[in-house]
Amino acid sequence: MGTLFQYARDSLTNLVSRMGTERDKASSSYYPLPFIADDQVLNAYRGAWLPRKIVDIPAFDSVRAWRDWMADGAEIEPIEAEESRLNVRGKMLEARIKARLFGGAAIHIGTGDANLAEPLDVERITKGGLKYLTVLSRRQLSIGEIERDPASEWYGKPRIYRLTAGDQAQVDIHPSRLVILTGNAQPDFELVGGGELAWGDSVLLSAMDAVKQADGTAANIASLIFEAKVDIIRIPNFMASLANEGYKTKILERYTLANTSKGINGTLMLDKEEEYESKSANFSTLPDILDRFLQIVSGAADIPATRLLGQSPAGMNATGESDLRNYYDRLSAMQALEMTPAMYRLDEAIIRSALGSRPADIYYEWAPLWGMSDKEKADVFKTKADAARAIAGGSGQQPLIPIDALSDALVNALVEDGSLPGLEAAIDEYGKLSEQEPSEEELAAAVANSNQPAAPQRKAANDAESRTLYVRRDVVNASEIKAWAEGQGIPDLVDDLHVTIIYSRTAMDWIKAGNASEWGSESGGKITIAPGGPRVVEPLGNMSAVLMFASSQLCWRHEEIVRAGASHDFEDYQPHIGLTKADVDLAKIEPYRGKIILGPEVFEEVMP
Structure with a gap:
């Protein structure tokens, strides 16, 4: 015998306004599964300035000031020299840009090991043991089976990454050999779908509608410039005379000559019975409308307008300092919560490759992003x-x-x-x-x-x-x-x-x-x-x-x-x-x- 469930819904219904009924206009609104193809992401990044700045600015700002090593002076110099040799800062910038653009990227920690599918043992790295760093985008790396053991460090992450190296066979790479970076993290990739989405979303996915609306508004305003001034001439019996083909030819010749005369000496010659009027479009409110769309883009990208657009702060006594401080505070938190854990094994490898050992008192701090005057x-x-x-x-x-x-x-x-x-x-x-x-x-x-x-x-x-x-x-x-x-x-x-x-x-x-x-x-x-x-x-x-x-x-x-x-x-x-x-x-x-x-x-x- 089955059990009968009674569903109850506590909501406001108004039959007159149709609110809460099947004919409620709001009931047609829903959020579909968002998707943007890689080629569209790439085209937007290459061809439009807003998407490029949305991707590049936080990536650049997160590595702009870089970091300060805290150690004995004799130890700091070799570590910084090793970072310079491997171009760690440049590689992180490249990886951050690709991760934000495509939803994921990785830096391969190259130690010269033959079997890349085995975990990386950083304690075995000797002086000069770090050979190279290679940036790989999500498009170059496919993922293998997801780790389901909750006791594993890689729980919920791929057990292996596969790199397609040109015409060669696929190369399996253990995740410990990669600095994994993502764009907008997935709250639960299994709800969204497995496969490639395990990486994360492109940062453009949630901002693209706002970008398109701002670009469309700017394009429409630009097209209106050509309609800024319209000349209107009223001709007696104009519509009735258009049935005559000869009249059409004469009328075109007539006003071509009139416009030519007007363009040369500013004089428009018309028949006494013809009426002339000029109308100009009013663009006074268009800049405010465009600014509102650009502010929406700024909010969608989570980048202050003063940084994204390079514009001066608006309003009385406005400096934009609080917005920038909040932005830099967010980047500082991102450095601590995302970049530092992702770079842990790389940093351990850099220290050992520079010094040949791992002194326990060495650490680093991210340099302040907000520079004082x-x-x-x-x-x-x-x-x-x-x-x-x-x-x-x-x-x-x-x-x-x-x-x-x-x-x-x-x-x-x-x-x-x-x-x-x-x-x-x-x-x-x-x-x-x-x-x-x-x-x-x-x-x-x-x-x-x-x-x-x-x-x-x-x-x-x-x-x-x-x-x-x-x-x-x-x-x-x-x-x-x-x-x-x-x-x-x-x-x-x-x-x-x-x-x-x-x-x-x-x-x-x-x-x-x-x-x-x-x-x-x-x-x-x-x-x-x-x-x-x-x-x-x-x-x-x-x-x-x-x-x-x-x-x-x-x-x-x-x-x-x-x-x-x-x-x-x-x-x-x-x-x-x-x-x-x-x-x-x-x-x-x-x-x-x-x-x-x-x-x-x-x-x-x-x-x-």
Whole structure:
């Protein structure tokens, strides 16, 4: 005896409007199985600019900044050289483009093994064991039986891939020898269908309707240009006279002559009883319509319009920054969730092929996709320096953590984010702060060095009594900076280029300021600011233009003197070189990026 099932449906039905009935207009809408042939995908990619950009832009952006290896300096160089030899970055770009275009691609990890159907054992790869990398598209690789063992690494994936190598027989390749990349992943390929669809979908599949609509709209607008102006002439008894063949000939000759006359001298000659009218098409709303279709394409491709179309952001105060940040965040997640797992065996092979072994502490990080401007870099550096000074404590305050520990941590942070190029090498050469404890001789030298000769406009101090303090370092390579300033069109450059360390109107004991040699001074008391790093030209104080730069040495030296009892007119200290008080168009100035050599510290009193 069978069981009778009663089906119940909870929905709204309206017989008058036919809503919810078989005659409901919405009931005719459904989603068929999407399909696009490979030749159509290829033709669209080759012949239309929107499909090409949809495929290429995310693929290019995902490898544009590439990655940074974290290891000992002696290990990073061989790894990067191996990547360069094998063109890993270029191969990944090619594979990403083909995967997005056709729905799947792979990079064959070539180690010279005879039997490619066997799993790849990366631990057996020796130095130079990685021979080549070959990019293969889904069109070149067919799949074998699907792995059904849930305990297998390849569950739900093909057990083997078959490559048709020209006229030769098929070559079986184990999946461990391939870097497998897909386009739009299938939620469940068995529901969609097996076979080739196990790879994934082309990214154009879901966006193609939007692309066609945008291309069709643009083409129709272009055709309307030819109909922008239409001349209308009303002729008495025109339709009745068309029955006469001679009339047809005469009328064509008549208006051919009239148009010729109009084109030559702008005069249209008509019979008195004829009427002339010209109508122009209104295109004012067409750009907005096309923009809407292009925005739909941008949404379908999941690429911001500012990146896909190269257009400026629309709307008041719009910068497009949030859209780009979201886009780059998505790419960063894609790098971590898709590319890194797919490249795991390849990366292990690269490390062993470069070094001959696999040190356990080697890893890499994807480089940031969002690049900061020089101003943003300077702000970040300043924020870190301010935080470090707050932790170190002000005058008369105890630091929150030991200064040596804070110094080492700050050096590590500045090395990792690249705020001060060459800092790591300089630390290796000159040592850390914790390794530079002053000796009795250095303390005695600090007393002697504090008695610097006075500049003509200020009086020097010859004893340890409390007095105001002005400490500066003169720019040794001032000629280079003056040449740069001249090239940038900066007028009335000041004569004495220098960097102020402290300007204290509060009297203090100079001896407590200590010796600058404790802060990494070179021979002769000089310090060199390495080329690069954050540099900006902005107004400051009574100067219309100063060159701001980053220097942890100067910041820490300033803070040390403040803790010794000095005051400072500005809330925050920013190393800078004053340039001019004249009017300057700062937007047109490219900051000086060369090295800056500063002379020894000069101690003087602040003149009233």
